[in-house]
Amino acid sequence: MxxxxxxxxxxxxxxxxxxxxxxxxxxxxxxxxxxxxxxxxxxxxxxxxxxxxxxxxxxxxxxxxxxxxxxxxxxxxxxxxxxxxxxxxxxxxxxxxxxxxxxxxxxxxxxxxxxxxxxxxxxxxSEGKSLLLTANNGVQKVSTNDIYYIEVEGHYLCYHTSEGVIRQQGTMKDLESTLQDESFARCNQCYLVNLKYVTGIVQNTVEIAGESLQISRPKKKIFMQALANYVGGGQ
The missing domain is CATH 3.40.50.2300 (Response regulator)
Structure with missing residues (x-):
């Protein structure tokens, strides 16, 4: 709707x-x-x-x-x-x-x-693709438009979404491949960020969904370029 x-x-x-x-x-x-x-x-x-x-x-x-x-x-x-x-x-x-x-x-x-x-x-x-994630009540279809960011936690990926956090096994490498055509970028080794929800950059952190995530030095240049391309209409 x-x-x-x-x-x-x-x-x-x-x-x-x-x-x-x-x-x-x-x-x-x-x-x-x-x-x-x-x-x-x-x-x-x-x-x-x-x-x-x-x-x-x-x-x-x-x-x-x-x-x-x-x-x-x-x-x-x-x-x-x-x-x-x-x-x-x-x-x-x-x-x-x-x-x-x-x-x-x-x-x-x-x-x-x-x-x-x-x-x-x-x-x-602009509708995103759908991912099938395993939630507490079974398999759940989640649009990439509803994902704020994904966090690595051991052998698990935590999907921070508009409906809460969904945790399941997976690797960031495989997920990046799945989302390569979507508006996501790594700000460090632990976080894959949905650029559409970025509200600001404060020093070496990115503001998203009311949280501040660290931007690592090795990822900063590529992340900032991806964000600039997105804001400028490149995605």
């Missing part, structure tokens, strides 16, 4: 956007879950990386859409941002926060559905 957040201060406009999303859901067959916010401050307060798409009005009281987008981007590099505005020149600022697109008011459904189709297709292209 695709999670969509709508941040719009105008009540009637929120309703219209919601109706358009539901209409597109029926036409496309894509299941959506919609969350509504009345202001930029509302959506950024205690923000969690839960959404696939955010439809954001630019002009809102208390906190405008651009300020909110910058705050969101500081913790969520992957969510698709689509700005809603009645002035085209504002949309240009969206490039500062890597907005995918913009919708001009008054909103036309035909144009809106095209924007939605592009956003959904982008999500599908």
């Amino acid at each position: 695709i999670r969509i957040a709508v941040a719009e201060d105008n009540k009637e406009m929120r309703k219209q956007i919601g109706k358009f999303i539901k209409r597109y859901e029926e036409e496309s067959g894509e299941p959506f879950e919609i969350f509504y916010y009345e202001d930029g401050r509302d959506i950024t307060e205690n923000y969690k990386c839960l959404f696939d798409i955010i439809l954001m009005d630019i002009e809102m009281p208390n906190m405008d859409g651009m300020t909110a987008a910058r705050k969101i981007r500081s913790v969520d590099p992957e969510v698709i941002l689509v700005f809603i505005t009645n002035m085209a020149q504002y949309a240009i600022k969206g490039y500062e926060v890597r907005a995918m697109d913009f919708v001009l008011k008054p909103i036309n459904y035909t144009m809106f559905s095209m924007k939605m189709k592009n956003a959904v297709n982008s999500i599908k292209r």
Whole structure:
């Protein structure tokens, strides 16, 4: 299911956007879950990386859409941002926060559905491969998109995921081979990091999922290059 957040201060406009999303859901067959916010401050307060798409009005009281987008981007590099505005020149600022697109008011459904189709297709292209992991309750299919990082612990690999930690036997060498086409990189001998969840580099540590992992000297150059390629759109 695709999670969509709508941040719009105008009540009637929120309703219209919601109706358009539901209409597109029926036409496309894509299941959506919609969350509504009345202001930029509302959506950024205690923000969690839960959404696939955010439809954001630019002009809102208390906190405008651009300020909110910058705050969101500081913790969520992957969510698709689509700005809603009645002035085209504002949309240009969206490039500062890597907005995918913009919708001009008054909103036309035909144009809106095209924007939605592009956003959904982008999500599908970025879907990771699935791994079959042995959990406590049997074999579990886990998307690489849900893995923060993998840690070596003796003869075991610990998969730190959005649903918790899954521990099973394996080698980092074999896992690296499996994930060679995905956005993962080694920051040291013990950790294989999903670059999409990196929120910062502090001296010789990488910040990910609220934790700080050590970057070793031998791995630093290759890891930083992999991260730069990912951020720059190389993956």
